[in-house]
Amino acid sequence: xxxxxxxxxxxxxxxxxxxxxxxxxxxxxxxxxxxxxxxxxxxxxxxxxxxxxxxxxxxxxxxxxxxxxxxxxxxxxxxxxxxxxxxxxxxxxxxxxxxxxxxxxxxxxxxxxxxxxxxxxxxxxxxxxxxxxxxxxxxxxxxxxxxxxxxxxxxxxxxxxxxxxxxxxxxxxxxxxxxxxxxxxxxxxxxxxxxxxxxxxxxxxxxxxxxxxxxxxxxxxxxxxxxxxxxxxxxxxxxxxxxxxxxxxxxxxxxxxxxxxxxxxxxxxxxxxxxxxxxxxxxxxxxxxxxxxxxxxxxxxxxxxxxxxxxxxxxxxxxxxxxxxxxxxxxxxxxxxxxxxxxxxxxxxxxxxxxxxxxxxxxxxxxxxxxxxxxxxxxxxxxxxxxxxxxxxxxxxxxxxxxxxxxxxxxxxxxxxxxxxxxxxxxxxxxxxxxxxx
Numbered sequence: 001x002x003x004x005x006x007x008x009x010x011x012x013x014x015x016x017x018x019x020x021x022x023x024x025x026x027x028x029x030x031x032x033x034x035x036x037x038x039x040x041x042x043x044x045x046x047x048x049x050x051x052x053x054x055x056x057x058x059x060x061x062x063x064x065x066x067x068x069x070x071x072x073x074x075x076x077x078x079x080x081x082x083x084x085x086x087x088x089x090x091x092x093x094x095x096x097x098x099x100x101x102x103x104x105x106x107x108x109x110x111x112x113x114x115x116x117x118x119x120x121x122x123x124x125x126x127x128x129x130x131x132x133x134x135x136x137x138x139x140x141x142x143x144x145x146x147x148x149x150x151x152x153x154x155x156x157x158x159x160x161x162x163x164x165x166x167x168x169x170x171x172x173x174x175x176x177x178x179x180x181x182x183x184x185x186x187x188x189x190x191x192x193x194x195x196x197x198x199x200x201x202x203x204x205x206x207x208x209x210x211x212x213x214x215x216x217x218x219x220x221x222x223x224x225x226x227x228x229x230x231x232x233x234x235x236x237x238x239x240x241x242x243x244x245x246x247x248x249x250x251x252x253x254x255x256x257x258x259x260x261x262x263x264x265x266x267x268x269x270x271x272x273x274x275x276x277x278x279x280x281x282x283x284x285x286x287x288x289x290x291x292x293x294x295x296x297x298x299x300x301x302x303x304x305x306x307x308x309x310x311x312x313x314x315x316x317x318x319x320x321x322x323x324x325x326x327x328x329x330x331x332x333x334x335x336x337x338x339x340x341x342x343x344x345x346x347x348x349x350x351x352x353x354x355x356x357x358x359x360x361x362x363x364x365x366x367x368x369x370x371x372x373x374x375x376x377x378x379x380x381x382x383x384x385x386x387x388x389x390x391x392x393x394x395x396x397x398x399x400x401x402x403x404x405x406x407x408x409x410x411x412x413x414x415x416x417x418x419x420x421x422x423x424x425x426x427x428x429x430x431x432x433x434x435x436x437x438x
Contacts, residue, residue: 026163028161029125029160030161030233032155032157032240033106037070041148046059046230053221055303067099068100070099071096075143080112080133086123092113094112096135101233121162160215161232172218179209197309203219217309228306232313241286249329249330252333287327
């Protein structure tokens, strides 16, 4: 078995029993990926592969909120090649995990068993962090993508955990300097970014140091190690999703302040803003359930050591503060969109009022024309002494009357045209002002 012990039954029907004390170092290199769990691909609960002890029954009730195992690929450790580390014979096992977090995002984990002390794994950690590792002559990214039937590379977000045997208090500071700080120089504690969860460091034979990119745990109980592993998987996935939401927010701002907005009419602009508003709603929901909700593992796992590690990890990675920053960005963008939608509604109401005014003027002009024309026709049709039945209606005698009718016609036409031009200019001016705003 590789690193974290399995809870599955072996081929002879016996359970894999955990060792009383870890006799090797297990490196868990956790990578965020851009992939999501394909539709219809089965996954299994973590308890199928990880011994979670008495806490497994608590996780069963929160299975939808915990990572699930999609693939577990055994690698030939004799064919694992690295760039810097020059102790290949100390590598005794290798395995590639593919897990799906509740949002469906895939997280890859390269697990390595090493028969040496944690201080001698620094170069191997560097190789794994920078993905200078090949298995069977292929990159780890390619192996993971092939297993899922997708394409692409891992994302920048990653975290490494060194699970080690018990570390003496005398060597604790030295090991932390080598593994976490990647150096042997003395450090100034007041400027240290490493966190030491109290419950995981309570006993003299245990140690836990948590940094933004690497953690080290020594002498911890097996079920604690396994839950710490799942905690780090959630943390890496949350960090990757947070960056994606932030990038999407910047893209939405670019659309909101787009160069083509000056040429958009109010109807097209309204449609653009409504689509942006829908996107913002999706991003806020994703932020809440994929990042913020995962920050409190203690609600799912009633274990002080595990909750302490999870809180420390999210704290040193700054996920809670970063999530709040992104949430403020989304809220302010949402308010800006709402304000512009209100302005568009105001312009549309003014345009409707101008349109009604134009139609009223046009109807009035038609009525003004119809009345004199009707009067003229009525006058010519009456049986009166002023109407000479021997003269045609087009006789020059009636030119003054026709002239008056034409003048009224022109006045009505000019009034309607003037109102129309004025309304069009107002609409164009409002659109230009909207383009300069925001």
